[in-house]
Structures are given as structure tokens and as C-alpha cells.
Amino acid sequence: MDRRQQKTRQAIFHAFSKLLETRRFENITVQEIIDAANIGRSTFYAHFETKDALLREMCTDIFRHVFEEHLTQEADHDYSTGEQRLLQRLEHILYHLRENQRNLTRLLCTESGELFMNFFKEYLYDMFTRYLDEFQGDVPRDYLLYYLVGGFAETVRWWVSKDMQPSPEEIAGYFMAVNETHNTREALPA
């Protein structure tokens, strides 16, 4: 990839990220991003079709790291119970999230956060699906998935509201604690 493209792309991401600190997504104009990134108008449109596309790519970038790198981690160890495996996985996700603390705080806590959360939830849904594939319980399986996704997403929001001060282990522990029931009983395969 051309170095010029890389630089421009980074400049746009950076400018966008900084703007999100103070303003909500909907009220940020393409013009402002262009000015902040110090690029030409046509250059922006050469990179991104719309402002929405920019957000989408930014989210994808972040989440690819957060959720993907973990696949290797998983192969390394072999935990006895599903509960332990999930715990490890959640911790890793939280670690990666914290690496993106600056962006995350902006994306989650501004009013633009909802768009971001939707992306996040999609990834979470996939993940939990894989961890609950042998589930047989007294509530519908897809209901439990929705519920867990919502609970964990809100867990992260809470964490961010605490400036991510508690450790990922602590947070993951909290989440497992409030889910004791179906974790230990029947939700998670061994």
C-alpha cells in the first residue's frame, strides 16, 4: 500500500478520533474531519464513501484485534471446564479493549456510542454462540445469548465509566459471578 495512502488514512482516523472526544458522531461534519486531518476534500472521499463508512472501518479495525488474536491464545491452553475457558477468553477481550482505552472511552461514552456498541454486540454474539453450543436449559438458547451479550456489553460500559481502573480479571470475575447460576449448572459445556 502506498505510503501516502497510509499517512492519509491515519490522519483521518486520528482527526476523527480527536473530534469524537468533544462532539457526538452525528454532529461531526466531513468538513471538520477534513480540516482536522489537514487534507483535501476530494482526498477524503477517495478513502471513504461516507462518514458512516469511516466509523464502520474504524470499529472493524479495533474489534479485529480485540476478538481475533484470541483464537491463538485459545489453542495454547486446554482448560478443563467451559467456565474457565470463557473466563480466560473474556479476560483477554478486556485486555485488548483496554489497549484501545482512548478510542473506546470516546466511542462508548459519547452519545455516538450506540453505533459502536452494535458492532461490539455482534462480535460478542458470535463469541457466546460458540461457547454455548451444547446448551440445554430452561430458557430458549437464543434468549440466553441476547441476555449475556447485553449484560457483558453493559459490563464493559460500566468498566469504561470507571476509567477502566479495575483489572480485566476483576471485571471478568464480576461478570462470571453474576452469572453463576447458568455457568455452573448447565449453560456451558465442559
Place this chain on the structure above:
Amino acid sequence: MDRRQQKTRQAIFHAFSKLLETRRFENITVQEIIDAANIGRSTFYAHFETKDALLREMCTDIFRHVFEEHLTQEADHDYSTGEQRLLQRLEHILYHLRENQRNLTRLLCTESGELFMNFFKEYLYDMFTRYLDEFQGDVPRDYLLYYLVGGFAETVRWWVSKDMQPSPEEIAGYFMAVNETHNTREALPA
């Protein structure tokens, strides 16, 4: 209140509601609302300062009914356990939500839904706060609140995705089931 105002207001709400069926909030223009409601431009601005204010008032309208009427209900009965009281309360909320099924489906399931959900969560947070005032557990109290709010909000989203076919009792039951642990143990005061 002047009949003309009422009619105009309703026309705007109706038009807005219909537009939300197909498009996401951010992409709907004031002009479109004006055209759909068949009113004059200045008339819209006489009623609402911005598009955001319109959404806010619409949400407030809906939630006032959903959460408020319940206060009387509560006084009527006197349930022995906190768990039962919460169950009843959740059921009532779900009933009222279903009364607004048309609007809700649009607001929750379109991409505009996140804005709406934030309003919903604020109300939920207040409600759960009242039900957990004597809580003493192994996770921070406000964390549990966040978690429950997220879980219940997602529960409703799931319900809507099922066309609100399951009964409110069923839904409330599911929610209580996945929360068995802290409901029966220590979260809820008797």
C-alpha cells in the same frame, strides 16, 4: 391545549413514526417529516426545536406511560418477597411496552434504536436502583445495576425480535430465571 396544536403534533409524531419504519433516525431530514406530516416548515419549528427534541419527546411520551402507571399498581398489592415484587413490576412494564408495539418495533429494531434504548435504560436504572437499595453482595452494587439494566434491555430487544409473541409473564420469567443466583441469594431485600 389548542386543537390545532394537538392535530399538528400528532401529525408530526405519526409522520416521524412512519419514516422510522424504513430509515434510520440520522438520515431522516426535517424536510421529510414536514412533507410527510403535510405541514408548513415554520410550523414544525414552532413545535420542536430540532429533530432530536422530537425524538426525545416521543420517547418521554411512551416511557411515561410504561413506567409511571405502575406506581399505583404497586401500592395495591403487598407481596411478601422482593423477588415477587420485581417480577410483577417487570411484567407490567412488558405489558405496557407491548401496548406500544408498533412504535417500539420501529424504534428498537431499526438502526435508530440505540438512541431509544438509552432512554429506556435510564428509566430501567432508576427502577432497579429502587429494587436493590439494601443490596450487599460480592460485586459492586452499581456494577450489578449496570448488568441488570443491560440484560433486561437486551431481553426486551429479543422479545421484540420475536414479534412480542411470548407473553410478558413468560419473558419476565426468563429474565428472573437467568438471574436466579442473586435474586434468591442476596440481591433483593425481602
Place this chain on the structure above:
DNA sequence: TAAATAGCGAACAAAGTGTCTTATATCTAT
């Protein structure tokens, strides 16, 4: 070093915003 390509900057039409004014229609209270 040459050919390809990314960026600049200006201009553009189109669409949307929010405000204001004047005239008309409709309400409410007497």
C-alpha cells in the same frame, strides 16, 4: 528515470437548515 497514482484546491449543483414575514384560517372566551 518513467509511468502510475495520490493528493491538492477550487468550483459546482443540490439539498438541508433555521429564521423571518405577511396573510389567512381557526380556535377560545366572553
Place this chain on the structure above:
DNA sequence: ATAGATATAAGACACTTTGTTCGCTATTTA
């Protein structure tokens, strides 16, 4: 029923934003 109050219509307005296009320049890659 009428008079005064007020909501609405309709149009104009300056302004902002958008997305596209063009010719020119600077940079990169092979």
C-alpha cells in the same frame, strides 16, 4: 355570535454541508 388571540401556510432568506469533478502537482514504485 363576535372579537381578540393564536396556530398555520407559504414563501423567501442566508447559510452550511454534501458529494463530484477537473486540471495540476508531488510522490511513489518498478
